[in-house]
Amino acid sequence: MEWRGTGILLSVRRHGESSAIIDVFTEDRGRHAGVVRGGTSRKIAPILQPGAQLDVAWRARLEDHIGTFAVEPVRSRAALVMGNRLALAGLNAVTGILVFCLPEREAHGPLYRRTEALLDLLGQDDLWPLAYLQWELALLEEMGFGLDLSVCAVTGTSEDLIYVSPKSGRAVSRDAAGTWADRLLPLPAVLRRQGNAPDAEILQGLETTGYFLTNHLAPDLGSKPLPEARARFVDAFSRTL
Numbered sequence: 044m045e046w047r048g049t050g051i052l053l054s055v056r057r058h059g060e061s062s063a064i065i066d067v068f069t070e071d072r073g074r075h076a077g078v079v080r081g082g083t084s085r086k087i088a089p090i091l092q093p094g095a096q097l098d099v100a101w102r103a104r105l106e107d108h109i110g111t112f113a114v115e116p117v118r119s120r121a122a123l124v125m126g127n128r129l130a131l132a133g134l135n136a137v138t139g140i141l142v143f144c145l146p147e148r149e150a151h152g153p154l155y156r157r158t159e160a161l162l163d164l165l166g167q168d169d170l171w172p173l174a175y176l177q178w179e180l181a182l183l184e185e186m187g188f189g190l191d192l193s194v195c196a197v198t199g200t201s202e203d204l205i206y207v208s209p210k211s212g213r214a215v216s217r218d219a220a221g222t223w224a225d226r227l228l229p230l231p232a233v234l235r236r237q238g239n240a241p242d243a244e245i246l247q248g249l250e251t252t253g254y255f256l257t258n259h260l261a262p263d264l265g266s267k268p269l270p271e272a273r274a275r276f277v278d279a280f281s282r283t284l
Contacts, residue, residue: 045102052095053138070155074145077112093138094120123165130165132276139270154185179252
């Protein structure tokens, strides 16, 4: 069994004395693991940096075996995060969440393409936080927990939508919220792709998407908590405000 493709390196861990096991996110094969022989060597180790775009060739005797990867660099993103705390935190959040939530060997083409575009914005701190927020919305949608922010869940109006129901993920208008307002999540205009997307609104949006990642997606995947890398990115972003 063998295949070849291009993918985003998500994680690397040592295997034996000189090899490494890597997780790669590909458009057609989803998240796929394999062994890289000599992966800790001086020649190959610098290539195996999370976020790197790789050309990979996977081979195994049987399809359900972990198999081995031969890797060639396509594009390194290490220079984009070097010395940039926000970019590094963002990269770690993206790769950590994908390892956390993606089932093995299940294709998620739209999410792959969005992730590749997001990582290509690393280092552009004026664009990255908004792009990352939109990526989290797309991730929730891909995983089956998409938010419906088009109309009020109670009245059906599309006006003055300022809350999100933490239970249903649907928008709620100011008037419909009533005495329940303090139990609802914020719905800044940026989540509905409206307005000028100021950083304070993006941070509010991350509060809301973070709630659904933590309280809906994570429990659906078992008892594992959401990767701490996500909280570190939000903290790094909040310090720039």
